[in-house]
Amino acid sequence: MANLSQQKRQRMLEFLDKIKAEYQDNDEMLMALGEIENELNSKKYGLVWEKHEEQVDIMIKDNIPVFTEVTDREVKAREDNNYNFLLEGDNLHSLKLLEKTHKGKIDVIYIDPPYNTKNKEFIYGDKMIGYEDGYRHSKWLSFMSERIVAAKELLSEKGVLFISIDENEYCQLKLLCDDVFGEQNYLTTFIRKTKSMTGDDGNGLNIQHEYLHVYAKNKSKPYFVGDKKKLDSYSNPDNDPNGDWTSGDPSAKSGGESTYFPIENPYTGQIDYPPKGRYWAFSKETMDSYINSGRIKFKEKITKNQRGFIFKRYANKLQNKHMPVATLEFSDNSFMNSVATKEILNIFNTSKSSKSSKFDYPKPISFIETLIKSVSAKDSTILDFFAGSGTTGHAVMRLNKEDGGNRKFILCTNNENNICEEVTYERLKRVINGYGDVEGIPANLKYYKTDFISKDAEDVSSELLQHIEEMVQLEQGIKIDDKEYKLVLSDEEADSLEKNWDNYQDLKAIYVSRDVLFTSTQNKLFSTVEIHSIPDYYFGSELKEVGESW
Numbered sequence: 172m173a174n175l176s177q178q179k180r181q182r183m184l185e186f187l188d189k190i191k192a193e194y195q196d197n198d199e200m201l202m203a204l205g206e207i208e209n210e211l212n213s214k215k216y217g218l219v220w221e222k223h224e225e226q227v228d229i230m231i232k233d234n235i236p237v238f239t240e241v242t243d244r245e246v247k248a249r250e251d252n253n254y255n256f257l258l259e260g261d262n263l264h265s266l267k268l269l270e271k272t273h274k275g276k277i278d279v280i281y282i283d284p285p286y287n288t289k290n291k292e293f294i295y296g297d298k299m300i301g302y303e304d305g306y307r308h309s310k311w312l313s314f315m316s317e318r319i320v321a322a323k324e325l326l327s328e329k330g331v332l333f334i335s336i337d338e339n340e341y342c343q344l345k346l347l348c349d350d351v352f353g354e355q356n357y358l359t360t361f362i363r364k365t366k367s368m369t370g371d372d373g374n375g376l377n378i379q380h381e382y383l384h385v386y387a388k389n390k391s392k393p394y395f396v397g398d399k400k401k402l403d404s405y406s407n408p409d410n411d412p413n414g415d416w417t418s419g420d421p422s423a424k425s426g427g428e429s430t431y432f433p434i435e436n437p438y439t440g441q442i443d444y445p446p447k448g449r450y451w452a453f454s455k456e457t458m459d460s461y462i463n464s465g466r467i468k469f470k471e472k473i474t475k476n477q478r479g480f481i482f483k484r485y486a487n488k489l490q491n492k493h494m495p496v497a498t499l500e501f502s503d504n505s506f507m508n509s510v511a512t513k514e515i516l517n518i519f520n521t522s523k524s525s526k527s528s529k530f531d532y533p534k535p536i537s538f539i540e541t542l543i544k545s546v547s548a549k550d551s552t553i554l555d556f557f558a559g560s561g562t563t564g565h566a567v568m569r570l571n572k573e574d575g576g577n578r579k580f581i582l583c584t585n586n587e588n589n590i591c592e593e594v595t596y597e598r599l600k601r602v603i604n605g606y607g608d609v610e611g612i613p614a615n616l617k618y619y620k621t622d623f624i625s626k627d628a629e630d631v632s633s634e635l636l637q638h639i640e641e642m643v644q645l646e647q648g649i650k651i652d653d654k655e656y657k658l659v660l661s662d663e664e665a666d667s668l669e670k671n672w673d674n675y676q677d678l679k680a681i682y683v684s685r686d687v688l689f690t691s692t693q694n695k696l697f698s699t700v701e702i703h704s705i706p707d708y709y710f711g712s713e714l715k716e717v718g719e720s721w
Contacts, residue, residue, distance in 0.1 A: 246616040255599075260586070268642070275326070278331075280333065281333045331385060334386075348386050356387045360384050398494050404417045422452060432451070517607070519598075544570055547578075553579070632719045
């Protein structure tokens with residue numbers, strides 16, 4: 172069948188070539204024709220939208236994004252030097268810096284982005300976007316696309332991305348993620364029950380659910396692990412040396428002559444064949460070995476319509492000891508928004524009326540917990556760059572308490588209506604230190620704010636060095652405490668470290684600027700600890716752009 176669109180496009184391109192030939196000496200005309208040609212050759216299938224520019228994109232043209240730590244908001248409740256991070260500011264700003272420190276290192280990303288509903292909760296370009304905006308889908312897709320691309324870069328090879336969404340952008344988000352991750356890396360879409368009230372949407376419908384799209388960095392890597400299978404039906408009444416067992420189905424859907432034969436009970440003489448249309452799950456030779464090992468056990472007494480033997484399935488031979496995770500896992504009332512609202516209000520010991528504007532559509536802790544533990548290990552790194560009320564951080568800490576894990580979290584959120592300071596941070600601090608009669612979950616937390624350094628600054632290199640500590644701490648998940656970890660940015664600091672070396676008995680690692688050259692004496696003295704050069708990928712490309720270097 173002819174591709175009519177392709178034929179039409181080819182005719183137009185050929186016509187453009189003729190025009191180009193006529194304007195060989197007109198650079199302005201050739202540039203304009205080139206743009207037309209690019210549009211004709213652009214993607215013709217999939218999601219296409221009008222792209223828009225964000226304020227942070229504009230700022231980055233003339234400024235370098237950095238983090239600045241707010242030191243008086245550090246929370247330390249564990250004796251170790253393992254830290255979680257809360258990043259306040261535009262999440263695209265944070266993601267661009269995280270691409271330097273955590274590219275390919277994040278195991279789980281959960282996000283709950285604005286749903287772009289008629290309630291105008293989506294703010295773009297300092298404006299609240301509603302149904303009357305003819306470009307509302309395009310603006311939302313422009314907003315999301317950069318962040319989804321960054322998410323893919325951050326995920327490890329076994330990493331998984333979870334995105335909550337409702338019907339407003341369900342389809343657009345699915346197409347966007349298919350485009351970024353590839354359709355082959357789509358895992359599933361969960362359904363989550365959000366409410367149980369009886370109101371309708373004006374069309375006689377009571378919409379009680381939303382969705383959770385799931386994508387893998389590489390679909391062959393992650394594997395969902397549900398709850399452990401209950402083995403209550405397994406026992407060992409006959410003291411089988413192979414351990415607990417339960418009676419299983421000895422038949423299979425497919426087979427042949429070698430797996431279709433009679434089995435005679437030596438006690439009663441009863442003869443059994445496979446059920447109609449099925450075969451035995453073993454050959455005659457294998458059956459003999461099963462009889463000898465006790466896996467097939469003949470009954471001495473048989474009631475009517477019973478098989479004359481038991482085919483044992485042993486608990487210790489189960490290939491998968493966990494239940495699969497159902498896509499309706501979250502359809503229970505325990506995962507509704509109202510549950511999450513009660514959790515938050517309990518933490519803040521307040522009524523909904525006094526704080527309701529800050530608690531819009533939170534997710535239950537158990538919802539995020541289930542997602543994290545179903546796809547990741549106990550030492551995984553979790554990212555949420557639409558952190559909102561901080562549920563993801565709470566879930567990570569609670570999981571660590573439950574199973575002794577050492578997961579770390581990184582949360583990013585803006586500070587609209589002071590949500591980062593008054594809700595996200597305050598919640599995490601209360602969970603760590605305890606609230607009401609709820610015992611705290613010991614953890615360590617650092618608080619960063621996004622900031623910029625002008626590319627026209629007199630000494631960009633020196634100004635960036637003032638923000639290196641934040642980058643090292645974030646990448647390593649530690650605190651540069653001058654006890655276990657030390658930052659050395661100048662020869663003078665190296666000399667001071669040498670002079671006071673006896674005071675650093677607990678030192679584990681030194682992070683040193685490339686401008687610093689240790690003497691032979693210092694190299695020998697410092698050889699008992701790890702020495703790491705501050706990597707170029709923090710700000711090397713930006714310094715090169717402004718004609719400076721470290």
